[in-house]
Amino acid sequence: MRRRSRQAARTSRRLFLVLLAAAIAVGYMTTQAFTAANIVPATNIGQFTQAITPAQLAPAECNSVAVTTIVSGSGTIRSTAAHQLVLGSGGVDTLSDGHGTSCMVGGAGADSFSGLNGGGDRCVVSAVAASIKKCTVVATRP
Protein backbone atom coordinates (compact mmCIF):
# COMPACT_ATOMS: atom_id res chain seq x y z
CA MET A 1 0.00 0.00 0.00
CA ARG A 2 2.76 2.40 1.09
CA ARG A 3 4.86 1.37 -1.90
CA ARG A 4 1.99 2.11 -4.29
CA SER A 5 1.38 5.63 -2.87
CA ARG A 6 5.11 6.42 -3.03
CA GLN A 7 5.12 5.33 -6.68
CA ALA A 8 2.09 7.56 -7.42
CA ALA A 9 3.77 10.56 -5.78
CA ARG A 10 6.92 9.98 -7.83
CA THR A 11 4.89 9.75 -11.04
CA SER A 12 2.98 12.98 -10.36
CA ARG A 13 6.27 14.79 -9.50
CA ARG A 14 7.77 13.63 -12.80
CA LEU A 15 4.66 14.73 -14.66
CA PHE A 16 4.85 18.17 -13.01
CA LEU A 17 8.52 18.57 -14.00
CA VAL A 18 7.80 17.57 -17.59
CA LEU A 19 4.91 20.06 -17.78
CA LEU A 20 7.09 22.82 -16.27
CA ALA A 21 9.88 22.19 -18.79
CA ALA A 22 7.38 22.19 -21.64
CA ALA A 23 5.87 25.50 -20.46
CA ILE A 24 9.32 27.12 -20.24
CA ALA A 25 10.21 25.86 -23.72
CA VAL A 26 6.96 27.15 -25.21
CA GLY A 27 7.41 30.57 -23.54
CA TYR A 28 10.99 30.85 -24.76
CA MET A 29 10.08 29.89 -28.32
CA THR A 30 7.22 32.40 -28.37
CA THR A 31 9.43 35.33 -27.31
CA GLN A 32 12.13 34.32 -29.78
CA ALA A 33 9.67 34.09 -32.64
CA PHE A 34 8.20 37.57 -32.01
CA THR A 35 11.17 39.66 -30.82
CA ALA A 36 13.95 38.60 -33.16
CA ALA A 37 12.58 40.40 -36.21
CA ASN A 38 12.14 43.89 -34.69
CA ILE A 39 14.27 46.71 -36.11
CA VAL A 40 14.75 49.88 -34.07
CA PRO A 41 16.18 52.90 -35.94
CA ALA A 42 19.00 55.02 -34.51
CA THR A 43 17.71 58.04 -32.55
CA ASN A 44 19.16 61.11 -30.88
CA ILE A 45 18.20 62.78 -27.64
CA GLY A 46 20.28 64.57 -25.06
CA GLN A 47 21.06 67.33 -22.64
CA PHE A 48 24.15 69.52 -22.79
CA THR A 49 25.41 71.68 -19.95
CA GLN A 50 28.26 74.20 -19.88
CA ALA A 51 29.19 76.96 -17.43
CA ILE A 52 28.89 80.47 -18.89
CA THR A 53 32.01 82.58 -18.40
CA PRO A 54 32.14 86.40 -18.49
CA ALA A 55 34.51 86.18 -21.47
CA GLN A 56 31.81 84.36 -23.45
CA LEU A 57 29.33 87.17 -22.78
CA ALA A 58 31.72 89.96 -23.81
CA PRO A 59 31.27 91.32 -27.35
CA ALA A 60 33.70 89.84 -29.88
CA GLU A 61 35.20 93.33 -30.35
CA CYS A 62 36.47 93.14 -26.76
CA ASN A 63 38.28 89.81 -27.12
CA SER A 64 41.68 91.45 -26.52
CA VAL A 65 40.53 92.56 -23.05
CA ALA A 66 40.23 88.98 -21.67
CA VAL A 67 37.28 89.73 -19.42
CA THR A 68 37.11 87.82 -16.13
CA THR A 69 34.20 89.48 -14.26
CA ILE A 70 31.05 91.50 -14.98
CA VAL A 71 29.59 94.61 -13.41
CA SER A 72 26.28 96.07 -14.60
CA GLY A 73 23.63 98.56 -13.57
CA SER A 74 22.06 101.87 -14.50
CA GLY A 75 23.10 105.47 -13.84
CA THR A 76 26.72 105.50 -12.77
CA ILE A 77 28.54 102.21 -13.28
CA ARG A 78 32.19 101.88 -12.24
CA SER A 79 34.51 98.95 -12.75
CA THR A 80 35.65 97.22 -9.56
CA ALA A 81 38.62 95.35 -11.05
CA ALA A 82 40.75 95.11 -14.16
CA HIS A 83 39.63 92.93 -17.06
CA GLN A 84 36.00 93.66 -16.33
CA LEU A 85 32.91 93.78 -18.56
CA VAL A 86 31.10 97.01 -17.62
CA LEU A 87 27.51 96.97 -18.86
CA GLY A 88 25.13 99.91 -19.04
CA SER A 89 21.33 99.98 -19.24
CA GLY A 90 18.72 101.23 -21.68
CA GLY A 91 18.80 104.69 -20.05
CA VAL A 92 21.43 107.41 -19.84
CA ASP A 93 24.49 105.99 -18.07
CA THR A 94 27.97 107.04 -17.06
CA LEU A 95 30.41 104.15 -17.42
CA SER A 96 33.93 104.45 -16.06
CA ASP A 97 36.98 102.30 -15.46
CA GLY A 98 39.67 102.98 -12.87
CA HIS A 99 41.56 99.69 -13.10
CA GLY A 100 42.41 99.31 -16.77
CA THR A 101 41.82 96.79 -19.54
CA SER A 102 38.05 96.79 -19.33
CA CYS A 103 35.29 96.52 -21.88
CA MET A 104 32.53 99.10 -21.44
CA VAL A 105 29.25 98.53 -23.28
CA GLY A 106 26.64 101.28 -23.46
CA GLY A 107 22.96 100.94 -24.34
CA ALA A 108 20.43 103.05 -26.25
CA GLY A 109 20.80 106.16 -24.06
CA ALA A 110 23.20 109.07 -24.46
CA ASP A 111 25.91 107.44 -22.35
CA SER A 112 29.27 108.83 -21.21
CA PHE A 113 32.42 106.67 -21.18
CA SER A 114 35.57 107.33 -19.22
CA GLY A 115 38.51 104.92 -19.29
CA LEU A 116 41.80 104.77 -17.40
CA ASN A 117 44.60 106.81 -18.90
CA GLY A 118 46.73 104.33 -20.88
CA GLY A 119 44.62 101.50 -19.51
CA GLY A 120 43.77 99.93 -22.84
CA ASP A 121 40.00 100.15 -22.34
CA ARG A 122 37.59 99.19 -25.13
CA CYS A 123 34.16 100.79 -25.60
CA VAL A 124 31.04 99.68 -27.44
CA VAL A 125 29.02 102.85 -27.79
CA SER A 126 25.67 103.92 -29.23
CA ALA A 127 25.28 106.43 -32.03
CA VAL A 128 24.01 108.98 -29.51
CA ALA A 129 26.85 108.60 -26.98
CA ALA A 130 27.41 111.87 -25.10
CA SER A 131 31.16 111.64 -24.48
CA ILE A 132 33.99 109.14 -24.82
CA LYS A 133 37.28 109.67 -22.98
CA LYS A 134 40.41 107.47 -22.83
CA CYS A 135 38.62 104.54 -24.42
CA THR A 136 39.05 102.98 -27.86
CA VAL A 137 35.69 102.69 -29.62
CA VAL A 138 35.57 99.16 -31.08
CA ALA A 139 31.91 99.12 -32.19
CA THR A 140 28.93 101.41 -32.51
CA ARG A 141 25.43 100.05 -31.83
CA PRO A 142 22.52 100.42 -31.94
Added chain:
Amino acid sequence: MRRRLFAISLVALAVLVGAVLGRAATATNTVPNGLVGQGSQAATPYAITAISYSLDVNNPSNVAQVSFTISPTTARVVKARLKNTGAWYACTNTAGSVTCATTSTAITAVTANNLTVVATQ
Protein backbone atom coordinates in the same frame (compact mmCIF):
# COMPACT_ATOMS: atom_id res chain seq x y z
CA MET B 1 -29.76 1.92 -11.43
CA ARG B 2 -31.42 2.73 -14.76
CA ARG B 3 -32.19 6.29 -13.57
CA ARG B 4 -28.56 6.76 -12.61
CA LEU B 5 -27.40 5.48 -16.00
CA PHE B 6 -29.82 7.88 -17.68
CA ALA B 7 -28.53 10.86 -15.66
CA ILE B 8 -24.93 10.03 -16.54
CA SER B 9 -25.89 9.68 -20.19
CA LEU B 10 -27.69 13.03 -20.07
CA VAL B 11 -24.66 14.80 -18.58
CA ALA B 12 -22.39 13.19 -21.14
CA LEU B 13 -24.71 14.29 -23.92
CA ALA B 14 -24.80 17.83 -22.55
CA VAL B 15 -21.01 17.97 -22.45
CA LEU B 16 -20.87 16.63 -26.00
CA VAL B 17 -23.43 19.22 -27.23
CA GLY B 18 -21.55 22.03 -25.48
CA ALA B 19 -18.29 20.91 -27.02
CA VAL B 20 -19.80 20.74 -30.50
CA LEU B 21 -21.38 24.19 -30.11
CA GLY B 22 -18.18 25.68 -28.79
CA ARG B 23 -16.19 24.15 -31.58
CA ALA B 24 -18.69 25.40 -34.15
CA ALA B 25 -18.65 28.92 -32.69
CA THR B 26 -14.92 29.25 -32.42
CA ALA B 27 -13.92 27.53 -35.63
CA THR B 28 -15.31 30.35 -37.78
CA ASN B 29 -13.33 33.11 -36.08
CA THR B 30 -10.91 35.00 -38.29
CA VAL B 31 -7.92 36.59 -36.60
CA PRO B 32 -6.01 39.17 -38.65
CA ASN B 33 -2.23 39.10 -38.79
CA GLY B 34 -0.64 41.13 -36.00
CA LEU B 35 2.84 42.17 -35.01
CA VAL B 36 4.27 42.51 -31.58
CA GLY B 37 7.80 42.48 -30.33
CA GLN B 38 10.72 44.07 -28.64
CA GLY B 39 13.88 45.72 -29.84
CA SER B 40 16.45 48.16 -28.55
CA GLN B 41 18.92 50.69 -29.90
CA ALA B 42 21.04 53.15 -27.89
CA ALA B 43 19.94 56.81 -28.25
CA THR B 44 22.98 58.98 -28.90
CA PRO B 45 23.28 62.58 -27.63
CA TYR B 46 23.73 65.70 -29.77
CA ALA B 47 27.03 67.58 -30.02
CA ILE B 48 26.80 71.31 -29.25
CA THR B 49 29.65 73.50 -30.49
CA ALA B 50 30.50 77.12 -31.43
CA ILE B 51 28.45 78.69 -28.64
CA SER B 52 28.11 82.47 -28.74
CA TYR B 53 26.06 84.98 -26.78
CA SER B 54 24.73 88.38 -27.82
CA LEU B 55 23.93 91.20 -25.43
CA ASP B 56 20.83 93.32 -25.96
CA VAL B 57 21.98 96.32 -28.02
CA ASN B 58 19.48 98.63 -26.30
CA ASN B 59 20.02 97.31 -22.77
CA PRO B 60 23.36 95.48 -22.66
CA SER B 61 22.79 94.34 -19.09
CA ASN B 62 20.52 91.68 -20.60
CA VAL B 63 21.42 88.73 -22.81
CA ALA B 64 19.47 88.87 -26.09
CA GLN B 65 20.28 85.47 -27.58
CA VAL B 66 22.49 82.43 -27.58
CA SER B 67 23.46 80.63 -30.75
CA PHE B 68 25.37 77.42 -31.43
CA THR B 69 25.72 74.58 -33.88
CA ILE B 70 24.17 71.18 -33.30
CA SER B 71 25.08 67.78 -34.70
CA PRO B 72 23.32 65.75 -36.04
CA THR B 73 21.63 68.70 -37.68
CA THR B 74 18.18 67.07 -37.75
CA ALA B 75 17.21 68.07 -34.20
CA ARG B 76 13.55 69.09 -34.34
CA VAL B 77 12.98 70.35 -30.80
CA VAL B 78 15.74 72.40 -29.17
CA LYS B 79 15.39 74.41 -25.96
CA ALA B 80 17.94 76.29 -23.88
CA ARG B 81 18.23 78.05 -20.56
CA LEU B 82 21.00 80.25 -19.21
CA LYS B 83 20.83 79.53 -15.52
CA ASN B 84 19.79 76.59 -13.37
CA THR B 85 16.07 76.72 -12.56
CA GLY B 86 15.76 79.58 -15.07
CA ALA B 87 13.29 79.99 -17.94
CA TRP B 88 13.50 77.69 -20.95
CA TYR B 89 13.79 79.42 -24.31
CA ALA B 90 12.59 77.91 -27.58
CA CYS B 91 15.25 77.69 -30.27
CA THR B 92 15.20 77.68 -34.06
CA ASN B 93 17.32 75.11 -35.87
CA THR B 94 18.26 75.91 -39.45
CA ALA B 95 20.38 73.10 -40.89
CA GLY B 96 22.34 72.75 -37.67
CA SER B 97 22.66 76.47 -36.86
CA VAL B 98 20.59 77.07 -33.74
CA THR B 99 19.43 80.44 -32.42
CA CYS B 100 17.60 80.92 -29.13
CA ALA B 101 16.15 84.38 -28.38
CA THR B 102 16.27 85.01 -24.64
CA THR B 103 14.10 88.10 -24.50
CA SER B 104 10.74 86.45 -23.62
CA THR B 105 11.89 86.30 -20.01
CA ALA B 106 14.69 88.81 -19.52
CA ILE B 107 17.93 87.44 -18.12
CA THR B 108 20.84 89.62 -17.07
CA ALA B 109 24.43 88.91 -18.01
CA VAL B 110 25.35 88.86 -14.32
CA THR B 111 22.91 86.03 -13.52
CA ALA B 112 23.51 83.95 -16.67
CA ASN B 113 25.89 81.31 -15.34
CA ASN B 114 25.03 77.94 -16.84
CA LEU B 115 23.92 77.00 -20.34
CA THR B 116 21.68 73.95 -20.62
CA VAL B 117 20.50 72.70 -24.01
CA VAL B 118 17.98 69.91 -24.49
CA ALA B 119 17.35 68.49 -27.93
CA THR B 120 15.38 65.69 -29.53
CA GLN B 121 14.37 64.66 -33.01
